[in-house]
Amino acid sequence: MNRALGLVGLLLSLGGCVIGVGVLLTGIRRNRPQLLRLGLPYALVALGGSVLSTFAMQRALSMRDYTVEFVFDHGSSATPLLFNVATMWSALEGSILLWGLILSGFTAAVALRFRQQLSDPLVAWALITMFVVGIFFTGLMLTAANPFRGVVPPPGYEGPGPNPLLQNHLLMAFHPPMLYLGYVGFTVPFAFAIAALATGRVGEGWLVETRRWTLLAWGFLTAGIVLGAWWSYEVLGWGGYWKWDPVENASFLPWLTGTAYLHSVMVQERRGMLRVWNLSLLCATFALTILGTFLTRSGVVESVHAFSSGNVGPILLGFFAVVVMVSVGLIGWRADQLRSSGRIDSPVSREGAFLANNILFAAFAFVVLLGTVFPLIVEALNGERLSVGVPFFSRMSMPIGFALLTLMAVAPVLPWRKGTGEVLRERLWWPAWGGVATLLLALAVGATGPTVLLAFALAGFAAGSAIRQLVLATRRQGWRGFVGRANGGMVVHLGTILVAVAFAASTSYIRSAEVTLAPGATATVAGHEVTYLGSRTVERDNRIELISEVRVDGDKIYQPRLNRYRMGGMTLGTPSVRVGPTEDVYLSVSSSPDPATGEVRIRVIVQPLVVWLWIGGMVMVGGTLLSLFPGRRRNPLAPTSAPLPSAASTEGETVG
Numbered sequence: 124m125n126r127a128l129g130l131v132g133l134l135l136s137l138g139g140c141v142i143g144v145g146v147l148l149t150g151i152r153r154n155r156p157q158l159l160r161l162g163l164p165y166a167l168v169a170l171g172g173s174v175l176s177t178f179a180m181q182r183a184l185s186m187r188d189y190t191v192e193f194v195f196d197h198g199s200s201a202t203p204l205l206f207n208v209a210t211m212w213s214a215l216e217g218s219i220l221l222w223g224l225i226l227s228g229f230t231a232a233v234a235l236r237f238r239q240q241l242s243d244p245l246v247a248w249a250l251i252t253m254f255v256v257g258i259f260f261t262g263l264m265l266t267a268a269n270p271f272r273g274v275v276p277p278p279g280y281e282g283p284g285p286n287p288l289l290q291n292h293l294l295m296a297f298h299p300p301m302l303y304l305g306y307v308g309f310t311v312p313f314a315f316a317i318a319a320l321a322t323g324r325v326g327e328g329w330l331v332e333t334r335r336w337t338l339l340a341w342g343f344l345t346a347g348i349v350l351g352a353w354w355s356y357e358v359l360g361w362g363g364y365w366k367w368d369p370v371e372n373a374s375f376l377p378w379l380t381g382t383a384y385l386h387s388v389m390v391q392e393r394r395g396m397l398r399v400w401n402l403s404l405l406c407a408t409f410a411l412t413i414l415g416t417f418l419t420r421s422g423v424v425e426s427v428h429a430f431s432s433g434n435v436g437p438i439l440l441g442f443f444a445v446v447v448m449v450s451v452g453l454i455g456w457r458a459d460q461l462r463s464s465g466r467i468d469s470p471v472s473r474e475g476a477f478l479a480n481n482i483l484f485a486a487f488a489f490v491v492l493l494g495t496v497f498p499l500i501v502e503a504l505n506g507e508r509l510s511v512g513v514p515f516f517s518r519m520s521m522p523i524g525f526a527l528l529t530l531m532a533v534a535p536v537l538p539w540r541k542g543t544g545e546v547l548r549e550r551l552w553w554p555a556w557g558g559v560a561t562l563l564l565a566l567a568v569g570a571t572g573p574t575v576l577l578a579f580a581l582a583g584f585a586a587g588s589a590i591r592q593l594v595l596a597t598r599r600q601g602w603r604g605f606v607g608r609a610n611g612g613m614v615v616h617l618g619t620i621l622v623a624v625a626f627a628a629s630t631s632y633i634r635s636a637e638v639t640l641a642p643g644a645t646a647t648v649a650g651h652e653v654t655y656l657g658s659r660t661v662e663r664d665n666r667i668e669l670i671s672e673v674r675v676d677g678d679k680i681y682q683p684r685l686n687r688y689r690m691g692g693m694t695l696g697t698p699s700v701r702v703g704p705t706e707d708v709y710l711s712v713s714s715s716p717d718p719a720t721g722e723v724r725i726r727v728i729v730q731p732l733v734v735w736l737w738i739g740g741m742v743m744v745g746g747t748l749l750s751l752f753p754g755r756r757r758n759p760l761a762p763t764s765a766p767l768p769s770a771a772s773t774e775g776e777t778v779g
Contacts, residue, residue: 125188129179129271133264136172136227139165140257147247147254156242162250163241166227166234169257173227180211180220180270189276193217199284199690201665206290212299213285215420215435216270221300222416223260225307230257233311237332245329248318249311256310259442267434283690284665291686291695294354298347302374305344306412309377311336312384313409316402320453325460330392330401334608335751337388341381342747348374349740360696360711362635362728364736365626367516372495373415376488380408383484389608390474393539398461399454400481406450413443418495469541476534483526490519521574528581528623531616532558532588550591557587570632578627582620589616611750618746621739628732635728637713642721649729651708652676658716658723665689671712671723675701683710683725706731 143165150158183191184207187200197214198207211217230253237246264270289295312333319329351374352364365371384404391397417439454461467475494516498509536550561583565576592613597604604610638646640655647653656672669685681699688695698711709728716723 125179125183125186126191126271126273128182129176129191130265132172132174132176132179133261133271134172135175136169136223137258137261137265139167139169139172140254140261143169143254144251144258147251151244151247159244159247160241162247163231163234163238165254166231166250169254170227170231173224176264176271177211177220177224180217181208184208184210187282189280189282190273191270192272192274193270195274195276195280195282197285198282199665200281201689202284202290203665205293205296206285209289209296209299210285212303213289213295216264216268218299218303218420219260219264219268220270221303222307223257223264225300225303226253226257226260226310229307229311230254233314233336245315245318245322245324248321249314252314252317253310256314263435263438267438281690284688287666287686287688287693287695288358290665291697292354292358294350294357298350298354300347301343301350302347305340305342305347306374306377306415308336308340308343309381309405309408309412311340312405316405317450317453320402320457323457323460325398325402325457326395330388334388337381337385338608338747338750341378341385342744344374344378344381345740345747346744348378349737349743353737353740356733357700358697360698360726362633362698362709362711362726362730364733367491367494367511367513369495369499370415370419372491373411373418376415376491376495377408377411379484379488379491380404380411383481383488384408386477386484387481390477394463394474396463396466396474397478397481398463399458402454402461403450404481406446406454410443410446410450413439413446417443471537471542471544471547473534473537473539473542476530476537480527480530480534483523483530487520487523487527490523491516494519524623525577525581528578528585528620531585531620532581535588535592535613535616551588553591554584554587557590558582558584561586570628572631575627575631579624582624582627586617586620589613589620606749606752608750611746611748611752614746614749615743616746618739618742618744621735621742623739625732625735625739629730629736633728633730635726637724637726639722639724646727648727651727651729653708653710653725653727655723655725656680657721669712669715671716671725673699673710673725675708675710681710683712685712685715702734704734707733 143162146158146161146165150156150161180191180193182188183194184198187194187198189195189198193214193216197210197217202210212221230250233253234241234250237243240246241250284290315329315333319325351371356362356364381404384401387397387404388401391401417436420435420439467478469475470479494511498511501507501509532554533547533551536547536554538546558580562576562580565579570576570579590613593604593610595604596610596613605614634649636646636648638648638653640646640653642655642657645652645654652675654674654677656674658669658671661668661670666686666688669687670682671684673681673683675681679701681701683699684697686695686697687693696711696713698709700710701708707728707730709726709730711726711728713724713726
């Protein structure tokens with residue numbers, strides 16, 4: 124029953140996409156608006172099919188229907204309810220099913236949002252593009268990644284459950300869906316970019332229509348990355364949250380190009396410039412989401428995030444190649460129309476700063492892409508295994524990060540078209556003192572090291588600039604000074620600065636030690652007293668927990684655990700963290716207590732400011748939400764004919 128429902132849902136979704144493409148292409152070719160308006164019902168059919176297939180999978184998992192091969196391989200009656208739901212995206216076929224559900228949801232949302240403009244060929248081409256992407260992923264689920272294959276389970280069979288690492292923390296239920304909402308969300312602006320190229324309407328109108336869709340996708344991707352780092356910190360037991368894992372990089376790459384686009388698109392909207400660049404960034408962002416899917420699901424990298432099956436990897440890589448070739452071909456075809464008559468009047472201007480910002484983000488993305496893909500290419504060519512680790516990424520990304528922090532301080536205060544040294548001195552006076560104050564504060568609390576101190580000073584400089592802009596906006600607009608793209612963007616900047624400071628502090632001043640303690644014994648690590656009180660065992664449905672009780676600084680008791688999962692016998696540690704505003708004390712158990720002495724080995728890691736990573740991430744997401752609301756609008760300048768505004772007239776200007 125569940126298999127039949129699931130396959131019917133997939134066929135229904137595929138049919139909606141295929142027929143939708145055929146009907147819309149016919150409507151465009153024959154200039155029949157009534158056919159173009161059928162895009163909405165076919166999008167709803169595709170969504171209905173995806174919902175049905177997802178319902179069938181969740182029903183199979185809840186019923187422990189082991190005749191469905193996916194449930195046979197990953198389901199278990201011992202899996203708690205929340206993780207049983209999350210089992211769907213804990214392995215290849217189910218994760219593709221989630222992708223298809225989100226994609227069909229976005230397709231239907233676009234059709235509903237533009238239902239009054241469905242007879243417009245540009246909207247029709249956007250829907251065609253989304254339907255084609257839907258055909259690819261639904262076709263993948265009906266062939267190489269079929270989640271509804273059948274199997275005959277032996278009598279009394281009990282499934283193994285999902286990977287224990289993926290049922291060891293609550294965040295597993297939320298991190299992948301957030302990441303997928305970001306990944307798939309970028310399909311919308313990509314589809315409109317392809318539609319603009321297909322119709323030749325490469326002006327700025329489609330940018331305005333897709334602005335909030337892009338912001339929404341970027342916000343989801345940001346939340347997914349932050350939740351993934353938090354999950355790593357809370358689950359893996361190594362005390363870190365980001366180690367430049369290839370699959371981590373796969374999510375970071377489209378974030379970098381998407382961030383670059385969100386900055387440079389403002390130049391195109393206002394001055395009609397950077398058309399080729401913005402289209403390239405959008406196409407690259409979508410292509411990188413497909414590349415990230417390939418890295419995660421092809422098995423070419425070894426990672427806790429990665430899983431593979433059959434021929435999915437080559438199929439995804441082929442689709443990535445098609446996306447790149449089609450995008451490059453269309454941009455080349457429309458090259459003459461994409462030329463802009465405008466130019467950057469002065470490098471000391473808002474558009475000059477945005478261009479520099481884009482160059483830095485592109486360089487950052489290239490560094491990450493090179494470090495991620497180069498070892499795979501070498502291995503594919505000659506079988507050698509290379510490792511590109513943290514030192515490479517840190518060394519290459521550090522100067523880019525410093526330059527980006529500097530631009531975050533300077534760009535918001537620059538006027539459009541042309542600025543002067545006098546204007547910069549006036550507007551950067553208080554932000555510069557913010558940087559100095561931050562540096563002095565860091566020195567006062569004992570911070571050392573020129574690199575980290577420079578990071579703190581630049582962060583204070585950039586924060587001062589963002590706060591200055593928000594103060595000016597709120598003076599002029601009241602509470603609306605926090606909403607709109609420019610003002611919300613300043614809030615995002617503040618969140619990014621918090622993340623940068625926390626990253627610099629936590630990676631530079633980390634202190635750790637492993638201590639062996641008998642019950643009642645105490646050790647001192649980085650000024651903190653750690654007392655081991657003893658251990659106890661707790662039986663759960665899916666695992667046996669060995670809980671060690673540890674008192675930190677004579678205060679609260681913390682409980683790092685060793686979890687032995689019944690199915691498969693895998694033992695995993697779960698750390699316990701004392702979270703504080705200035706530093707975290709991170710506790711993990713390395714081994715079971717010695718049967719003779721009761722001694723246990725405990726790893727203690729002390730890291731400053733880690734909590735501000737999560738706070739900074741939440742501020743970034745909050746700023747994104749504020750950016751979605753309409754702010755105070757001003758008429759954009761015409762690309763070539765508008766008069767040069769005075770410095771005073773552009774002070775604190777916002778574009779909603």
